[in-house]
Amino acid sequence: MNTPETIFAAAIAALGAPILLIPFAKDKRKAWLAAQAAIIAAGAAVAALATQWPGAPLFGGEGEVDILSMAILLIGLLDTLLAVHGTLDSMKGFPDPPGFYAVTLLAALGILGLSVSNTMILFMTSWILFSVASFALVALPKDKYSVTSAVKYAIMGSASSTLLFLSFGIMLFLSGSLHFVQARFASYKLLSTVLLFLLAAVGFKMGVFPFHAWLPDTYGEADPIPIALISSMAKIAGILALYRAAKIIAGPLGWDWLLIVAAFSIATMFYGNITALLQGELQRLLAYSSIAQAGYLLVGIAGLSLVPGINKDWVYYGIAFQLIAYAFAKTGTFLTARTVRAAGEAPAKLEALAGLYQEHPVLAASFATLILSLMGMPPLAGFWGKLYLFLSVVAAAPWLTAIALINAGIAAAYYARAIKAVYFAQGKGSFTAPPSLKRAVIACAAATLAAGAIPFLLAP
Amino acid sequence: MMNLPLLWASILVPLAAALATLAAKKASAKSLATLNAASLAASAVLILYAYLAYGMRGLAFDPIYFRVDGIGLFALTMDSMVFAASFSIAAVTSVIAVYSLPYMRHRFEELKEEGAEFPGWRSYYFLYTLFALSMIGTVMSTNTIEFYLFLELTLIPSFLLIAFYGYGDRVKIAILYLIWTHIGALLFLIGALAVGSAVGFDFISLNTGFLVGLGEKLGPLAATAAALLVIGLAVKMAVLGLHIWLPYAHAEAPTPISALLSPNLIGIGGVMMYRIVYVLFPHTFAGFSQALYVWALATMIYGGLMALSQTDFKRLLAYSSVSQMGYMLLGLASLSAFGIAGAMLHYMVHAFGKALLFAVAGILIANLHGLRDITKMGGLASKMPYTAALALLGFMHITGIPPTVGIWSEYLIIRGAVEKALATSPAWYMGATLALLAGIGLSTAYAFLTMKRVFYGPLRESLREAREAPASYWAPLIVLAALGITAFILASPLIDPLVSQIGAVVGGV
Amino acid sequence: MEPLILAWLAPYLGTLLVMLLKDRGWKAKSAVAILSILTAALAATAAAWRVVEAGETIRWAVEWVPSLSVDIGVYFDGLSSLMALVVSWLSFLIAVYSYEYMEHEEGQTRYWIFFTFFVGSMMLLVLSDNLLTMFIGWEGTGLASYSLIGHWFSDEEEHWVGDPGRKALGKQMWFEPSHSGLRALVFTRLGDVGLIVGIATLHIAAGSTMFAAIAGGKWAPLLARSGVLLFFLWMLFLGAMAKSAQFPFHEWLVTAMTGPTSVSALIHAATMVKAGVYFFLRFAPFLVAAAYVLQGAVPGGAHTVAAFLQWMALIGGFTAFMLATMALVSRELKLILAFSTASQLGYMFLGAAAGTLVEGGLGGMYTGFAHLASHAIFKATLFLAAGAVIHAVHSRFIDDMGGLWEKMKITATSFILASLSLAGLPPFMGYWTKDEIIHISFQGALWVPAILSWVTAGLTAAYIARAFTRVFFGDKHWHVKEPHEPGPYMWAPYLTLGSLSLLLGIAWPLIAPTVEETLKHSMGVAALEVTLAPHLEAPLVPESTLLLALTALLATIYIYGVKRADLYAAAVKSRAWAALHAFLYDRWYVNSIYYWVFVDGTKALATLLKKYFDQLVIDNFYHKALPAATLWAVNFTANVLEKDWDALLHKHLVDAFKKAWRAFRSLQTGQLSDYIAYMWIGISLVVLLLCLVMGCKP
Structure with a gap:
């Protein structure tokens, strides 16, 4: 084993070892600390890899240190860290807190695998690992909402995975290799089918219209704590999958990649934004906003096609940035949703947030910051993410940029409602905001704000 | 290039004050007012110095700037146009910060009686100064994204200020305002992205100054991109047809904020229409100019008519702002160095004049039990001579009567409009003249009719008890009036650089 | 620094000083204001002396806004120095009058602020060497006039104009001060938009706003070729028409009588309303030059200029006639004088236009200016004396006067002296100057305005005779205990002016050549070969005019003074006469x-x-x-x-x-x-x- 491989193995060990050990922990606090330590350790390893050995092959070509993937992975790990941090005092009613942390690490391990996979085998294994872990996460609270949601999620997830395998099968057939290498004898129609299957499979996870149906139910009903974790992880997994696939088939598909992905992107943005407009429940609103945000991310995926006029650097930068915005915002807002919804109870209305700013002014400001980031307000991360995403395709497909921006305009309306609920709604809600949760939400907001400075420091 | 970062300082000094405000948990309202007003006054002085020392001669840059890959130069710049706008903003916001103290004290009491929940002084001044400094930033930008960034930064504090402290159905109106201006900003952004992806987002370069004609390289897309930019900015300006959010927002905002929103914020649309759209697309913009010219005249007349038909003082002033934006747009549409210089100068005129007028409306509201209905006023000049005099000066500004600087901007705008009309056709010349007669006639009519209805005539029975407001209300406003008169007398350092600097880009001087 | 700049600067400084003295007494404020105006008058006199004596023009200026070619300074040429003389001395006398007249009124500080501001602006207007500075003075006078007309802004009934409760065609015919101020501002601003468009056009066509650059008329071909010359001229003169209350802008002047009488005398008789005429005179030689340039360059161009002047003559003649008919029936003393002012301004427009057509720029200037000066003197007298009368009887209606001769001899004498000058009887100054206008109109074959002005001469004699007869003679109708003569601060100014009407009239044959000689030193006056109108012989015109005026005067005195007839009561019995009376009384229904x-x-x-x-x-x-x-x-x-x-x-x-x-x-x-x-x-x-x-x- 050479150095990069050693470091990577260390990362796996950092995440894997606690998975085995944590279930034996009696004290949820210890488990909580251990999980955070594990993530930090893995993150450090990944950061070292990304900075010191970019592009290095791992395990004889099974894997590869890809910069964008590593960046995405780091975002995911950091976000998971914050999410985990926020859970400590909010797990009342969870039957098995240590188990929860173990499963979280398992999911993280899945993402870790996804991010380096260069072969279908590794990718599929990681995918399953992540999927199963995320189903379990949703199911863990074991109240009636979580269980129903988990079942829906699991069944849909398994079905979508089948499609993923099917599309991999076709790719294998086309390229004759388990490695992600560009198809040699590209049959155009088959490639389109592969892309469709992929979009269907990954789209389920990300909430792409019309494969989104489970998402509002699950995100909208389940306990917000696991959702705070998986909402970002699922997007990251999906993006990683599509990014890998693009390496193989985006080239031969050319304009069709862009057009097909853009079509899904547009449908998803419109669907998510318009449906979100009148949602009365906080979590459901966030859920539809998740769908809309998936649409924005797909703009970036569309930009992965190899047509002239697209600036690849901006695409990567935009995807990464948009993931930063999305991950922290969703983690933070779902955690906030927990403050107005006790474990096992029905999902809260938007108006339940009324009076938050008087009770917890900093928490309210953080929540508002995150919502503004989702809205795309400068100088927050969400602005830069959208800017670079939309900018990257504007030369090749100005219509796509225009539609995306129009959607951003529509979205302002319901994000404004969320802010209104916090600051201007009549009445006073009751809130349970334990310190760890507050810290996590504030950290999310701080990260979102701080990320606004990145463009000035780090060029695409 | 300046030796010292004067321009960053002009933004960061208020920012420091704003942050200090947020942190100062125990500070009294008075000390907060002093702090914020002083910081904005310092900003005005810095701007004035930067202009006199550097900007008068041409584009001058702050020594601190950033380059962002793919997006370009984030620098701050100063020239005659920037001065006209940014100095107005700093001066007006500084004065109104002082005025806010008695006004908002009254407003807070009112809100308490309503039983509303609202954050106190610290939040008010924090948001206020944040709003002010981001407006200053907009006009100093050298890059469309930088401009957009500052512009959106103005949005949130102004939105919150309306939503927290406004009148009527304030939350609904604040959201209306948010969505409208957001849509305007997004239309602008679509255009900006189309330009930026092809030729970059800068409209001013450190080395060569204004990047004139850069956007034309877009080819057939240029017209669409320029149109989007124009429409986006026109929403901000509230030009006829896109104006409908303005009367709501400006009438129902807390009055000190109306005094910032109405002249300062909307005028930025006009200033940047030249600095961005004209500079990047001189030929395309020239192609639009006839349509814009007609649009401007229609806005002028329409705004005047609407103002005449209002009975709510603040709403009247809001429609008057629509009309004033017609003047500004007319100057821009003239494509003449004089006309455009007039539009820029009119920014200042409108800033001083309309701020005075909104402040006067606020004095009446605060001191006469929320009185806003003009039909219930009359004869107040005998009881409130200072307020009446300030109102008269405010109206003199916006109708262009000396000794206020208004006469210069009015002449410059008409000078430009006539030049354009004369070059077009005799029918155009005659039509434009008649439209100007109607437009300016209406402005005079609504301005002085309002003076008569509010301040002259026999004193209303219901106003027997009225007396002059405390000096804390009207004394700061004297500064604005004095600035307007000073600018009239010292017109040369304002107008000559404007004409020559714009003429260098536009030609024809 | 040229000390002569005090001609307009001193009153402005007076404004500032009055502001600073706002808490001091009436005496201090008045002293400052009056002295500041006196300073201006002395400066103007010194300058005029140099111009008349040495035949030089005085120009001193510093750049104000170079990019607009705007200077600030003083420019004394023949026209402006004479005009400045008239304006400043009249202002001074009226300021002295105000000291007593306004002593017990409200808003004293405001009065002097706007009074001095007005004088400064008027002098700036007259003494500018470029259009924009002139326009700034022009607008300044408008602002001051707005404020002074609305001086009693709380609108007590005693300050109204018109019969309270009277309506014409459903529209009210009485006007409160605040309303009148608004009317004045809106009417004149409307004209000013035309003027400012005109200035902008000249700025473009001539490349400068300096009179010196415009005087040669080089701008005309460009505008003629663009096809906008006539329209442009209308716009350029729109401001002058509105300021000088020519039809259809005359309405504002009539109701401006809500201001203090001293203000009416100053602004609405002697000075500001003359600004339009002054503008016309300034441009008379420029128009001739333009016609000259156009002669060769653009076919029909010179004809356009001539046609425009003919229009101006027609408007002048019509205004003179229309307002004179209104003066015949008015019941308010000040209103009669206001109608008369507008009517006389019509004469001046006619004179300037006809003079220019027939005799070129200098001719127009002379004809127009002579009447301007004589009118300024006699109309100021009339207003000031009227103010004394109204003060004395506490009513503005002539129905409440009568027989005042016994009580107010000085006032009556001054009033009658000025009236005879207005009626155009020799040897008063008005005789010479009005006769010149009517005569030259016939010479230029401007038949319609000429005949209108001839008829108006008769009407004028009739209405002013009616006025002084009903005020000073006949039955006493006043309701106060004892009307009495005012103090010397009031009567001295109008006695001086009234006597001046006579003295200047006697001396006019001697003075007139000097005036004409001085006017020759005005900008743009040059002998140019251009024929704008025929030059006919007009025999018997002076004789017939005099006969008409004399007849009308004597007949009116006989009817009202000797027969003491109540024409109104007689007239309203017949429906046709009543309708005619209502038509005239309600100002031809123009207002409605x-x-x-x-x-x-x-x-x-x-x-x-x-x-x-x-x-x-x-x-x-x-x-x-x-x-x-x-x-x-x-x-x-x-x-x-x-x-x-x-x-x-x-x-x-x-x-x-x-x-x-x-x-x-x-x-x-x-x-x-x-x-x-x-x-x-x-x-x-x-x-x-x-x-x-x-x-x-x-």
Whole structure:
């Protein structure tokens, strides 16, 4: 084993070892600390890899240190860290807190695998690992909402995975290799089918219209704590999958990649934004906003096609940035949703947030910051993410940029409602905001704000 | 290039004050007012110095700037146009910060009686100064994204200020305002992205100054991109047809904020229409100019008519702002160095004049039990001579009567409009003249009719008890009036650089 | 620094000083104001002396706004120095009068602030060497006039103009000070827009706003070729027409009488309303030069200039006639004088236009200026004396006067002296100057205005005779205990001016050549070969005019003074006469028509737009229709996509599947989630779509 491989193995060990050990922990606090330590350790390893050995092959070509993937992975790990941090005092009613942390690490391990996979085998294994872990996460609270949601999620997830395998099968057939290498004898129609299957499979996870149906139910009903974790992880997994696939088939598909992905992107943005407009429940609103945000991310995926006029650097930068915005915002807002919804109870209305700013002014400001980031307000991360995403395709497909921006305009309306609920709604809600949760939400907001400075420091 | 970062300082000094405000948990309202007003006054002085020392001669840059890959130069710049706008903003916001103290004290009491929940002084001044400094930033930008960034930064504090402290159905109106201006900003952004992806987002370069004609390289897309930019900015300006959010927002905002929103914020649309759209697309913009010219005249007349038909003082002033934006747009549409210089100068005129007028409306509201209905006023000049005099000066500004600087901007705008009309056709010349007669006639009519209805005539029975407001209300406003008169007398350092600097880009001087 | 700049600077400094002295007494403020105006008058005299004596023009200026070629300084040439002389000395005398007249009134500080500001602005207007500075002075006078007309802004009835309660065509015919101030400002500003457009046009065509650059008329060909010359000239003179109250702008001047009488004398008789005439005189030689330049350059160009001047003559003649008829029936002393002022301004316009047509720039200047000066003197006298009378009897209606000769001899003497000058009788100054105008109009074959002005000479004698007869002679109708002569601060100024009307008239044959000689030193006056109008012999015109005026005067004195007839009571018995009386009394219904057309029209348009455009179309579109459409879209997505679509996929299709599955129950056990079906259908649909788009051949 050479150095990069050693470091990577260390990362796996950092995440894997606690998975085995944590279930034996009696004290949820210890488990909580251990999980955070594990993530930090893995993150450090990944950061070292990304900075010191970019592009290095791992395990004889099974894997590869890809910069964008590593960046995405780091975002995911950091976000998971914050999410985990926020859970400590909010797990009342969870039957098995240590188990929860173990499963979280398992999911993280899945993402870790996804991010380096260069072969279908590794990718599929990681995918399953992540999927199963995320189903379990949703199911863990074991109240009636979580269980129903988990079942829906699991069944849909398994079905979508089948499609993923099917599309991999076709790719294998086309390229004759388990490695992600560009198809040699590209049959155009088959490639389109592969892309469709992929979009269907990954789209389920990300909430792409019309494969989104489970998402509002699950995100909208389940306990917000696991959702705070998986909402970002699922997007990251999906993006990683599509990014890998693009390496193989985006080239031969050319304009069709862009057009097909853009079509899904547009449908998803419109669907998510318009449906979100009148949602009365906080979590459901966030859920539809998740769908809309998936649409924005797909703009970036569309930009992965190899047509002239697209600036690849901006695409990567935009995807990464948009993931930063999305991950922290969703983690933070779902955690906030927990403050107005006790474990096992029905999902809260938007108006339940009324009076938050008087009770917890900093928490309210953080929540508002995150919502503004989702809205795309400068100088927050969400602005830069959208800017670079939309900018990257504007030369090749100005219509796509225009539609995306129009959607951003529509979205302002319901994000404004969320802010209104916090600051201007009549009445006073009751809130349970334990310190760890507050810290996590504030950290999310701080990260979102701080990320606004990145463009000035780090060029695409 | 300046030796010292004067321009960053002009933004960061208020920012420091704003942050200090947020942190100062125990500070009294008075000390907060002093702090914020002083910081904005310092900003005005810095701007004035930067202009006199550097900007008068041409584009001058702050020594601190950033380059962002793919997006370009984030620098701050100063020239005659920037001065006209940014100095107005700093001066007006500084004065109104002082005025806010008695006004908002009254407003807070009112809100308490309503039983509303609202954050106190610290939040008010924090948001206020944040709003002010981001407006200053907009006009100093050298890059469309930088401009957009500052512009959106103005949005949130102004939105919150309306939503927290406004009148009527304030939350609904604040959201209306948010969505409208957001849509305007997004239309602008679509255009900006189309330009930026092809030729970059800068409209001013450190080395060569204004990047004139850069956007034309877009080819057939240029017209669409320029149109989007124009429409986006026109929403901000509230030009006829896109104006409908303005009367709501400006009438129902807390009055000190109306005094910032109405002249300062909307005028930025006009200033940047030249600095961005004209500079990047001189030929395309020239192609639009006839349509814009007609649009401007229609806005002028329409705004005047609407103002005449209002009975709510603040709403009247809001429609008057629509009309004033017609003047500004007319100057821009003239494509003449004089006309455009007039539009820029009119920014200042409108800033001083309309701020005075909104402040006067606020004095009446605060001191006469929320009185806003003009039909219930009359004869107040005998009881409130200072307020009446300030109102008269405010109206003199916006109708262009000396000794206020208004006469210069009015002449410059008409000078430009006539030049354009004369070059077009005799029918155009005659039509434009008649439209100007109607437009300016209406402005005079609504301005002085309002003076008569509010301040002259026999004193209303219901106003027997009225007396002059405390000096804390009207004394700061004297500064604005004095600035307007000073600018009239010292017109040369304002107008000559404007004409020559714009003429260098536009030609024809 | 040129000390002569004090000619306009001193009054402005006076304004500042009065502001600073706002808490001091009336005496201090008055002293400052009067002295500041005296300084201006002395400066103007010193300058005029140099101009007359040495025949030089004095120009001193510093750049103000170079990019607009705007200078600030003083420019004394023949015209402006004479004009400055008239303006400053009259202002001084009226200021002295004000000291006593305004002593016990409200708003003393405000009065002096705007008084001095007015004088400064008027002098600036006269002494500018470029159009923009002139325009700034011009607007300054407008502002001051607005404030002074509305001086008694709380609108007590004693300060109104018109009969309270009277309506014409449904529109009120009485005017409060605040209303009159508004009218004055709006009317004159309307004209000013034309003027400012004209200035801008000249700026473009001549490349400068300096008179020196415009005097040569080089700008004319460009405008003539563009086809806008005539329209341009109308616009350029619109400001002058409005300021000098020519038809159709005369209405504002009439109601401006709500201001203090001293203000009426200063602004609405002697100075500001002359600004338009002054502008005309300034441009008279420029127009001739323009015609000269056009002669060779643009066919028909010179004719356009001549045609424009003919229009001006017609408007002048018509204004003179129209307002004189109104003066015949008015019941208010100040109103009679106001009608008379507008009528006389019509004469001046006619004189300037006809003079220019017949004798060129200098001729126009001389004819116009002579009458301007004589009118300034006699009309100021009339107003000031009228102020004393109104003070004495506490009424503005002549019905409440009569027989005052016994009580107020000085006032009556001054008033009658000035009246005779106005009536155009020799040897008063008015005789010479008015006669010149009527004569030259006939010479230029301007038949309609000439005849109108001839008739007006008779009307003028009649109405002013009616006025002084009813005020000073006949039965006493006053309701006060003891009307008495005012103090010397008041009577001295108008006695001086009244005597001056006579003295200058006697000396006029000697003075006139000096005036004409001085005017020759005005800008742009040069002998140019250009024929704008014929130069006919007009025999018997002076004689017949004099005869007419004398007859009218004596007849009126006989009717009112000797017979003491009540013409009004006699007239209203006949329906036709009553209608004619109402027509004249209600000012030819012009005012009512304006209110119907412009005020109500604008209001209706505004309301209509507000109701049907702003609220119905725009507001509803954005805030009702657009949200409704969005709501519909939301409901559509929710109901169709989310409900029907959901039902279709999750229920109906699943049911269908279930049915199928039931059929295969022997093979299949257990149930799948609804969403599985949804997913497969979704994919199938997309594949189908793809097939449709790309074709399905393998």
